[in-house]
Amino acid sequence: MRSLIDMLNRAMPANKKALLGTKLADLSVQLNLLRADLARVYLQNQFILTAPTLVIKAGGGTVPKSSTAFSVLTAGVVQSKSANTDMSVL
Secondary structure, three states: OOOHHHHHHHOOHHHHHHOHHHHHHHHHHHHHHHHHHHHHHHHHOEEEEEOOOEEOOOOOOOOOEEOOOEEEEEOOEEEEEOOOEEOOOO
16 A cells, blocks of 8 residues: 555656655654744743733842732743732842
């Protein structure tokens, strides 16, 4: 039984010369590799979904706070913080 790639390559004389089936198979492989790369980049990065409004008072020893609720995406996990949440030191 012939493979789909072989049938595409033999379907018409132009396909045989251009190896259309082979080129489509190569394109499919490249697309899947690109999808995997994008998924890896997506999981490694952090994205701000809703921006916080930081409140930092003048003077030493004051912990920064967010005056509004906000959400971030970290390694594919959505994290939400409520308003007036202490933030780690910037």
